[in-house]
Amino acid sequence: MAKGSASRPASRRERCLTLDIDGRAVPLRMVRHPRARRLILRLDPQAGGVTVTLPPWAAWAEGTDMAERERDWIGSRVRALPKRSPFVDGAILPYLGQEHRIRHVGGRGAPVRRVSGEFLVSGEAEHLARRLSDWLRAAARAEIEPLAHAKAEVIARRVTRVTLRDTRTRWGSCSIGGGLSFCWRLILAPRWVLDYVVAHEVAHLRHHDHSKAFWATAARLTKQVEAPREWLRRHGPELHLYG
Ligand SMILES: [Zn+2]
Numbered sequence: 001m002a003k004g005s006a007s008r009p010a011s012r013r014e015r016c017l018t019l020d021i022d023g024r025a026v027p028l029r030m031v032r033h034p035r036a037r038r039l040i041l042r043l044d045p046q047a048g049g050v051t052v053t054l055p056p057w058a059a060w061a062e063g064t065d066m067a068e069r070e071r072d073w074i075g076s077r078v079r080a081l082p083k084r085s086p087f088v089d090g091a092i093l094p095y096l097g098q099e100h101r102i103r104h105v106g107g108r109g110a111p112v113r114r115v116s117g118e119f120l121v122s123g124e125a126e127h128l129a130r131r132l133s134d135w136l137r138a139a140a141r142a143e144i145e146p147l148a149h150a151k152a153e154v155i156a157r158r159v160t161r162v163t164l165r166d167t168r169t170r171w172g173s174c175s176i177g178g179g180l181s182f183c184w185r186l187i188l189a190p191r192w193v194l195d196y197v198v199a200h201e202v203a204h205l206r207h208h209d210h211s212k213a214f215w216a217t218a219a220r221l222t223k224q225v226e227a228p229r230e231w232l233r234r235h236g237p238e239l240h241l242y243g
Helices: 060-069 071-080 125-154 184-188 191-203 212-221 226-239
Strands: 002-004 014-021 024-032 040-044 049-054 092-095 098-104 112-115 118-121 161-165 172-174 179-183
Touching: 014 060, 014 071, 024 060, 024 071, 040 071, 049 060, 049 071, 060 071, 092 125, 092 184, 098 125, 112 125, 118 125, 125 161, 125 179, 125 184, 125 191, 125 212, 172 191, 179 184, 179 191, 184 191, 184 226, 191 212, 191 226
Parallel strands: 024 049, 098 118, 161 179
Antiparallel strands: 002 014, 014 024, 040 049, 092 098, 112 118, 172 179
8 A cells, every 4th residue: 555655745736655565665756747648657766766647637546546556567667776876975976977986074175176086075974965966066067058158159049048957857958048957967977978968958949849950950069969869868867866
């Protein structure tokens, strides 16, 4: 049976429960989506559980019924998930595709320094994760923002704004007004992957589709298109396991 969790208040749009699968507490998140036409169950690697999206007309019980019916599938997929890697002293973290070790050095000074393959984090241990993730977001912005402006210039377009988010399903997006949004975790991927994602979103400033013309523009803005897409398909989900 699915049990309610006391940690989150009940909401009309979202409900968080826990499934007991072979003695393992598996988070089940149910979300009502105004445009959903049917119930959709998918794995949520970051939470180590599953999400059920419900159309507005569906009862919460239909979501839990679906999860109960799929419990074997859920159990096997959750067991197969790679482990999460929190930001703690001694952990390994990729930065632009290169492995770095996180070290808590304490004391005052710059919150985070990147020195020969290590992230040296100052301050109290309990603030290490927040300091490092703040630093990584800022680093992502510092890499992505100038890149986006430079690429837009090549095709005579203008980027009005760059936003960094922790998006789970998309690496980037482009708004009609010329605002681009990226997942900060791209800073963990190799530089040629990050470069492709920026080129992809910038190409959308000219083509609001994935037409042949769009791909031709994207190819003008970055060296490789196929290899980074393949990298993201294979390794993208792993980037969500850090922190
Ligand atoms: Zn696109």
